[in-house]
Amino acid sequence: MRTSWADSVSNSAAEIAISDKNSLPRPTRSTYVPPHLRSGSISDLSGPVSGTNGGSRWTGSDGGGTKPELRRQGQGNSYATAGRDAAGGGGGGGGGGGVRNNRSGGWDRREREVNPFGNDDKMDDIKQNFSEQENSGINFDAYEDIPVEVSGENVPPPVNTFAEIDLGEILNQNIRRCKYVKPTPVQRHAIPIALAGKDLMACAQTGSGKTAAFCFPIISGIMREPYAQRTRVGRTVYPLGLILSPTRELSCQIHDEAKKFSYQTGVKVVVAYGGAPINQQLRELERGVDILVATPGRLVDLLERARVSLQAIRYLALDEADRMLDMGFEPQIRKIVEQMNMPNRGARQTMLFSATFPREIQRLASDFLSNHIFLAVGRVGSSTDLIVQRVEFVLESDKRSHLMDLLHAQRENGNHGKQALTLVFVETKKGADSLEHWLCMNGFPSTTIHGDRTQQERELALRSFKSGKTPILVATDVAARGLDIPHVAHVVNFDLPNDIDDYVHRIGRTGRAGKTGLATAFFNESNLSLARALAELMQEANQEVPAWLTHYASRGGNKNRRSGGRFGGCDFRREESIGKNLDYYSGGNSGNAYGGLVDISGGYAPGVTSAWD
Numbered sequence: 001m002r003t004s005w006a007d008s009v010s011n012s013a014a015e016i017a018i019s020d021k022n023s024l025p026r027p028t029r030s031t032y033v034p035p036h037l038r039s040g041s042i043s044d045l046s047g048p049v050s051g052t053n054g055g056s057r058w059t060g061s062d063g064g065g066t067k068p069e070l071r072r073q074g075q076g077n078s079y080a081t082a083g084r085d086a087a088g089g090g091g092g093g094g095g096g097g098g099v100r101n102n103r104s105g106g107w108d109r110r111e112r113e114v115n116p117f118g119n120d121d122k123m124d125d126i127k128q129n130f131s132e133q134e135n136s137g138i139n140f141d142a143y144e145d146i147p148v149e150v151s152g153e154n155v156p157p158p159v160n161t162f163a164e165i166d167l168g169e170i171l172n173q174n175i176r177r178c179k180y181v182k183p184t185p186v187q188r189h190a191i192p193i194a195l196a197g198k199d200l201m202a203c204a205q206t207g208s209g210k211t212a213a214f215c216f217p218i219i220s221g222i223m224r225e226p227y228a229q230r231t232r233v234g235r236t237v238y239p240l241g242l243i244l245s246p247t248r249e250l251s252c253q254i255h256d257e258a259k260k261f262s263y264q265t266g267v268k269v270v271v272a273y274g275g276a277p278i279n280q281q282l283r284e285l286e287r288g289v290d291i292l293v294a295t296p297g298r299l300v301d302l303l304e305r306a307r308v309s310l311q312a313i314r315y316l317a318l319d320e321a322d323r324m325l326d327m328g329f330e331p332q333i334r335k336i337v338e339q340m341n342m343p344n345r346g347a348r349q350t351m352l353f354s355a356t357f358p359r360e361i362q363r364l365a366s367d368f369l370s371n372h373i374f375l376a377v378g379r380v381g382s383s384t385d386l387i388v389q390r391v392e393f394v395l396e397s398d399k400r401s402h403l404m405d406l407l408h409a410q411r412e413n414g415n416h417g418k419q420a421l422t423l424v425f426v427e428t429k430k431g432a433d434s435l436e437h438w439l440c441m442n443g444f445p446s447t448t449i450h451g452d453r454t455q456q457e458r459e460l461a462l463r464s465f466k467s468g469k470t471p472i473l474v475a476t477d478v479a480a481r482g483l484d485i486p487h488v489a490h491v492v493n494f495d496l497p498n499d500i501d502d503y504v505h506r507i508g509r510t511g512r513a514g515k516t517g518l519a520t521a522f523f524n525e526s527n528l529s530l531a532r533a534l535a536e537l538m539q540e541a542n543q544e545v546p547a548w549l550t551h552y553a554s555r556g557g558n559k560n561r562r563s564g565g566r567f568g569g570c571d572f573r574r575e576e577s578i579g580k581n582l583d584y585y586s587g588g589n590s591g592n593a594y595g596g597l598v599d600i601s602g603g604y605a606p607g608v609t610s611a612w613d
C-alpha cells in the first residue's frame, strides 16, 4: 500500500501510469441516481456546492458557493434504502444496519482500491523477523479494571461488543480483518457517544485504541449521509471529515489505519503532510476525498491555495488534542477551525482524543466543542501498568556506557525476544545523530528520527526500525506521540523530558494493545523539576519508586500536575462546578445513569453513577 513519499519514490513509475489513466475523464462522468432519490426533498438541502457528478446531494440551483447544509448524523435518514456501498454491488453488501448511501462519487472505485490487508509488502520483512500475529489474542482484559469517568448530558451507555454497534456489515468485516475481537474500553464508551452525534473530549491511556474510536464513527457517519457525495468545485475539494494530528508520521499512520477500516466502504481517505512533495498530494485529492488526514501546516497551505475547502466538514477529530492545542499549534488550529469557513461548533461534530489532557488545555479546547461529553478511561495523564517503569540515577557523563550495559544485557538475556526493538529518546537532534553514530560504531545497528532529517529519511528510518533491520531508533520528541510500532519492547529515556505528559507519551510507545513493555529512564540532578510528578505517576501505575527518587520528590519539583498544577484529573467543568456548588454542570441529566458527576475526592457523589469497566 502506498501512502508516503518514501513509498512513492519507489513506486513512482507505477504511479505515473495510474495518474495518467485517472486524470482524464472522471470529472465529467455522472452518477446514476435512482428515481426514488431524484425527487427527494431537495428543498431541505441548501446545496449550492455542485458535486463532481449529477447525483450530488449538494448539487444546487444557485451554484453560488454558499455553505452546504450540514446535517448532524442520526438526523433525518429518510432515504433508508438510498444506495449501496461502492463495494455493495460487488457482493460486499451495504447492509448490516442502517442507511448506506452511495459513496462512489460517480466513479467506480472497486477496481482501483488496493487491498490494505492483503498485499502490504512492507509487512513481509516484519513477518520474517517477528512471528507473532498482531491483534489476535490480545489481552485487553488488562484494561478491564480501569476506572471510567463520563460526564455530560444524555450519555449513551457503553457497548460490550462490536456487534452491538450499528457500524454496518462492511465496516464490521474490516474490523474482523484487523483481528479486533472486541472493543477496547475507550472504544466501548466513545463509539456510542460519537455515533449519537455528540461532541467528545476523550482521554485514554496510550496504546488503548483511540484511533479506531474516532475513525469508526466518522466512516460510519459518512456512509450514512444520505446523498452526501464527494464534492468538487473546480479544483477545490470538500472533505466531510477532517482528522488533524501533530506529526507527519502519525498522520500517515492514521491514514493507513483509516484506509483499512474504510476498505470497500466507498469512503475515500487521503493524507496530506509537510515535507513531502505537494503535487502528489494534490493529485490524490483531485481523485476525491471524504476524510482528510492532515498535519496543520500542510492543511493551511492547501486551504490558502483553495485546493481544499472546509465548508462541508461534518466531522472534526483532533488526535493528540492537547498537543494540538498547546502553544505551538494552537494559533494554527484556531485559524483552521475558526477562520477557514468550517461549519461552527454545533453544526459539525468535534472529537478530541489524547492520553493526556491538562486542565488549561481542556478549558481552551471547550472553545471548539459544543455541549460535549467528557470521557476519561483511566486517570487522565496516567500511564498503563502494562509498562514496567524503571528509573536509574545516571550522571550525564555515564549515560552512554550505561546504555551500552543495558543493550548488552538485553541482547544476552534475550528477555524480549531476539528482535525486540528499543526506542531511545534524547533531547536534541544533534544528540540523536551523535548517539546513533556511536551505537553503530559499537555494534548496535541504529537509526534516527528527528526534525533535521528529510521526510524521506524519516520514513525510511521508521521502516527500517519497524522491520527490525535497525532494531534501535534514537529519536527526539517527534516520535513521542501516537506511533504504534508493534514490537517496541523497551523505551529508554536517555534524556528525560521536562514535562511529565511527554514522558507518558514517550513510554507509551511500548506496552501497547494489552502487551507488556519496559521503560527505563536515566535521571540525574538536571531532572529535579520532574521528580515529584514522576514519582507520583509511577506510584499510581503500581511501580516501584526508588527511595532516592522519593527523596528528590519531597525536596521540591513543584511542577507537579497532580497537586493542583496543570494536571487535569477529570472534566475541568466538573472541577469548576464543584467550586460553584456543583450547580453549573448538573443540569438536565438527572435521569441518565452515565451522565453523573464524580466526587472530586474520588468516590461518587450521592445519587449519581459513573461507569466503571
Ligand SMILES: Nc1ncnc2c1ncn2[C@@H]1O[C@H](COP(=O)(O)OP(=O)(O)OP(=O)(O)O)[C@@H](O)[C@H]1O
Residues within 6 Å of the ligand: 135, 138, 179, 180, 181, 182, 183, 184, 187, 204, 205, 206, 207, 208, 209, 210, 211, 212, 354, 355, 481, 482, 483, 484, 508, 509, 512, 513
Ligand atoms: N479492539 C481492538 N482489538 C485489538 N487491537 C486493537 C483494538 N483497537 C485497537 N487495537 C490495536 O491497538 C494498537 C493501539 O491502538 P492506537 O494506536 O489506536 O492506540 P492509541 O490509544 O491511539 O495510542 P496513543 O495514545 O499512543 O496514540 C494498534 O495496534 C491497534 O491496531
